[in-house]
Amino acid sequence: MAANNGSADTFETFQRSLQQVEGATMVTENDSLAHVMMQMIEENRRRYKMPANLIIQITTLQNQSRSKETALLTKNIGTYDVKMRRKATIACATLNQWALDFEGNRDRILESILEAKELGAKFRTGPELEICGHSCEDHFYESDTFLHSWEVLLDLLISPICTDMLIDVGMPVMHKNVAYNCRVVFLNQNIILIRPKLCVCDEGNNRESRWFSEWKKRRQTEDYYLPGIVSAVSGQTIVPIGDAVISTKDTCIGFEICEELWNPQSSHIAMCANGVEIICNGSGSYTELRKTPIIDNLIRSTTFKCGGCYVFSNLRGCDGQRIYFNGASSISLNGDIINRTKQFSIQEVEVIASTIDLDDICTYRNKLRLLSNFAAASPNYPRISIEFYVTTAYETGLAVSVPITVKYLTPEEEIEQGPACWLWDYLRRSEHGGFFLPLSGGADSSATALIVYSMCNMVIVAIQKGDTKVLSDVRKIVGDDEYVPLQTTELCNRLFVTCYLSTENSSEETKNRAFALATQIGSYHMAVSIDNAVSTVLEIFRKVTGVCPKFISRGGCSRQNLSLQNIQARLRMVFSYLFAELILWVRCRPGRLLVVGSLNVDEALSGYMTKYDCSSADINPIGGISKTDLKSFLKHFKNKFNIEIIGDILNAQPTAELDPLVDGKIQQTDEEDMGMSYSELSVFGKLRKENSCGPYSMYCKLIQTWANQCSPKEVAEKVKHFFRCYAINRHNMVVLTPSYHTARYNPDDNRFDHRPFLYRSNWCWQFKAIDKQVELQSGQ
Numbered sequence: 001m002a003a004n005n006g007s008a009d010t011f012e013t014f015q016r017s018l019q020q021v022e023g024a025t026m027v028t029e030n031d032s033l034a035h036v037m038m039q040m041i042e043e044n045r046r047r048y049k050m051p052a053n054l055i056i057q058i059t060t061l062q063n064q065s066r067s068k069e070t071a072l073l074t075k076n077i078g079t080y081d082v083k084m085r086r087k088a089t090i091a092c093a094t095l096n097q098w099a100l101d102f103e104g105n106r107d108r109i110l111e112s113i114l115e116a117k118e119l120g121a122k123f124r125t126g127p128e129l130e131i132c133g134h135s136c137e138d139h140f141y142e143s144d145t146f147l148h149s150w151e152v153l154l155d156l157l158i159s160p161i162c163t164d165m166l167i168d169v170g171m172p173v174m175h176k177n178v179a180y181n182c183r184v185v186f187l188n189q190n191i192i193l194i195r196p197k198l199c200v201c202d203e204g205n206n207r208e209s210r211w212f213s214e215w216k217k218r219r220q221t222e223d224y225y226l227p228g229i230v231s232a233v234s235g236q237t238i239v240p241i242g243d244a245v246i247s248t249k250d251t252c253i254g255f256e257i258c259e260e261l262w263n264p265q266s267s268h269i270a271m272c273a274n275g276v277e278i279i280c281n282g283s284g285s286y287t288e289l290r291k292t293p294i295i296d297n298l299i300r301s302t303t304f305k306c307g308g309c310y311v312f313s314n315l316r317g318c319d320g321q322r323i324y325f326n327g328a329s330s331i332s333l334n335g336d337i338i339n340r341t342k343q344f345s346i347q348e349v350e351v352i353a354s355t356i357d358l359d360d361i362c363t364y365r366n367k368l369r370l371l372s373n374f375a376a377a378s379p380n381y382p383r384i385s386i387e388f389y390v391t392t393a394y395e396t397g398l399a400v401s402v403p404i405t406v407k408y409l410t411p412e413e414e415i416e417q418g419p420a421c422w423l424w425d426y427l428r429r430s431e432h433g434g435f436f437l438p439l440s441g442g443a444d445s446s447a448t449a450l451i452v453y454s455m456c457n458m459v460i461v462a463i464q465k466g467d468t469k470v471l472s473d474v475r476k477i478v479g480d481d482e483y484v485p486l487q488t489t490e491l492c493n494r495l496f497v498t499c500y501l502s503t504e505n506s507s508e509e510t511k512n513r514a515f516a517l518a519t520q521i522g523s524y525h526m527a528v529s530i531d532n533a534v535s536t537v538l539e540i541f542r543k544v545t546g547v548c549p550k551f552i553s554r555g556g557c558s559r560q561n562l563s564l565q566n567i568q569a570r571l572r573m574v575f576s577y578l579f580a581e582l583i584l585w586v587r588c589r590p591g592r593l594l595v596v597g598s599l600n601v602d603e604a605l606s607g608y609m610t611k612y613d614c615s616s617a618d619i620n621p622i623g624g625i626s627k628t629d630l631k632s633f634l635k636h637f638k639n640k641f642n643i644e645i646i647g648d649i650l651n652a653q654p655t656a657e658l659d660p661l662v663d664g665k666i667q668q669t670d671e672e673d674m675g676m677s678y679s680e681l682s683v684f685g686k687l688r689k690e691n692s693c694g695p696y697s698m699y700c701k702l703i704q705t706w707a708n709q710c711s712p713k714e715v716a717e718k719v720k721h722f723f724r725c726y727a728i729n730r731h732n733m734v735v736l737t738p739s740y741h742t743a744r745y746n747p748d749d750n751r752f753d754h755r756p757f758l759y760r761s762n763w764c765w766q767f768k769a770i771d772k773q774v775e776l777q778s779g780q
């Protein structure tokens, strides 16, 4: 029987809710308190068309104890606010997608949706272009890429995993023959909105405007005609495409796509001023040293200035390019970061969810008088309204997420982890059996070896944490279905072959250092003499020409000297490829190894390298890192992993060891050969690329920076020498081994640093400008 004005089912639900409230006592149908409560429930239900269970649940909040009956009754009006609080759980996915891997991408998206549900979220957002992958590049010209993206979306629409959740995915969409980079928002098989990117990114490694146009019609939508395969399922023919926001029954959600956050006129400002409470940013932001705190600060300042919740969902992984997406997705509320995924991880799918009290946004914004006044005058946003609640009915027990303190990785830690993750993705995706590295015992190849070791360490940690995907990948790589790696050094031995390739000019010191490092990290190490090969090549030359080149120290000229150096260096490359191809065959394992190169930024810039020697490999994890940053990394690694030999490696003078030794001692040093120090090279490299300095402006900057150590004339000579070497050797950049993009000083000609490779190397006009300045300075 119903109690008074309440229906029987309302009363029962009320009873059940009370049972869940700690300290609450049971009530009978004729109980006076119950009577009042039932009246309230019914009234609220009528007035606000709210589901009964939601009202009951919130109402019982006030009913902690029957002994407080009077207090409760007098607080009836007050209960009103409590009932209206809106707590929403929002999920943000970080996914390791791969360009054109539609199947894998779909599965990872589904997994993330499942995880989001398990975390109690009613809304899930994901990274930019997650369906097709970010680095499809000129595949965005192909209609197949659009077709297959719709096919994946269809799979998502019909998947039972996706029901009763508002979902937002990233994919390319062609509208009126124009390609847009979009978010597609759907709910229960219906597409709610297609939101195209408003400003595309052409900075750094990004070339988005090559494939996508910006949606220029601000605050406008048009009809998008759905492909037949999607219409058949959703029953919709047209859906809105454009710059709009979504109104649910309880909040308003808006979208930005990656670069829009960086836009000085970000649309989140107008959206926030229009009452949009949750803004999702699906991102494809690649990593660079020291970049992550910059992104977090942008996000934090967004919600600090405008209030609201900003959900930044980034990609992770090497999706087929030199860049690495590092994850570090975050959820920010009213100026604080409240949740965040890891920066660098080999976990393919990582979902975070936060519960936020949306009323905290109203309160925060209401206090921002500047925003409120701006908002009062701001024009309206087109709203797509849906019959859906993002807030949850059973919210009383939901704890809201609180601000967290983010601990940022140091640049050294970024070098330890970023390239290691990139190598891991490259290895498993290219289906190789491991890596081969010519290990000289010098700083560069040793740093490279340590990055491979770091990769093995991350794999071990992930497996110990129960990551079955990582375990199955390792098993595939080593060709053993039963294999369970237990220790980093043991895994390193399976995945990593190092080789010291000596000539008569190699010293015992470097040989011993290479051996010691290999032993300490556990790599499968070999020491091979290539002297016979060098003499055989020279003998062929002698037979053909009748002469044989000599080192300067043995009476030859510099040309002969150089050729003798280059033979050794280039033969090392030949042997590296031979061993990489066959060493797994020798070890009775299937497959072959990837050759890893270890040329650094400064050598690339100055041209202190032999074209097609060990600088030519399959991939290079340190090709975008300067010697200065590499040395700090080595120091950090020594302390963190306790690898003693790194100390000796750091103390050694960098040397190519291509000139003859005298009494077993190294005569040649890199810095003497190059005529500049590595620290000077780091300065030149940064000014050239990051500050876009030509010779003249570099000189002008350095006469100030180096005022205490060099005269203007000396500065001029150093700058001129650098630019001469750079101009003569720029051709090397064209054939640079693909390397992990690390920093903004990267000289990679193929993607990041577009320059000619045939220069007038005397820079006569530019150098005259410098000379004039030197004269002026000297006359002062």
Ligand SMILES: Nc1ncnc2c1ncn2[C@@H]1O[C@H](COP(=O)(O)OP(=O)(O)OC[C@H]2O[C@@H]([n+]3cccc(C(=O)O)c3)[C@H](O)[C@@H]2O)[C@@H](O)[C@H]1O
Pocket (backbone or CB within 6 Å): 562, 565, 566, 569, 603, 607, 608, 609, 610, 611, 612, 613, 655, 656, 657, 658, 670, 673, 728, 731, 757, 758
């Ligand atoms: N503008 C241009 N466009 C296209 N190609 C151009 C070119 N200018 C020269 N070339 C060609 O490029 C090639 C350059 O000669 P290449 O054989 O590379 O060698 P090269 O540049 O003559 O000398 C290599 C230098 O690197 C040093 N090195 C070598 C190996 C290892 C290390 C170490 O640090 O461990 C140092 C070595 O001591 C020497 O000083 C030649 O074939 C030349 O004709």
Ligand SMILES: Nc1ncnc2c1ncn2[C@@H]1O[C@H](COP(=O)(O)OP(=O)(O)OP(=O)(O)O)[C@@H](O)[C@H]1O
Pocket (backbone or CB within 6 Å): 437, 438, 439, 440, 441, 442, 443, 444, 445, 446, 499, 500, 501, 502, 503, 506, 572, 597, 598, 599, 603, 614, 615, 653, 654, 655, 656, 657, 670
């Ligand atoms: N004896 C060697 N055995 C194996 N590889 C070598 C040997 N000498 C040179 N290499 C390869 O050639 C690359 C270029 O040599 P380079 O001297 O520039 O680097 P490094 O020896 O590692 O470091 P550093 O410049 O500090 O001496 C090395 O990184 C290494 O891969």
Ligand SMILES: NC(=O)CC[C@H](N)C(=O)O
Pocket (backbone or CB within 6 Å): 128, 200, 201, 203, 206, 257, 258, 259, 260, 262, 283, 284, 285, 286
């Ligand atoms: N994909 C993008 O739009 C990149 C945006 C931004 N400039 C970044 O580097 O993170």
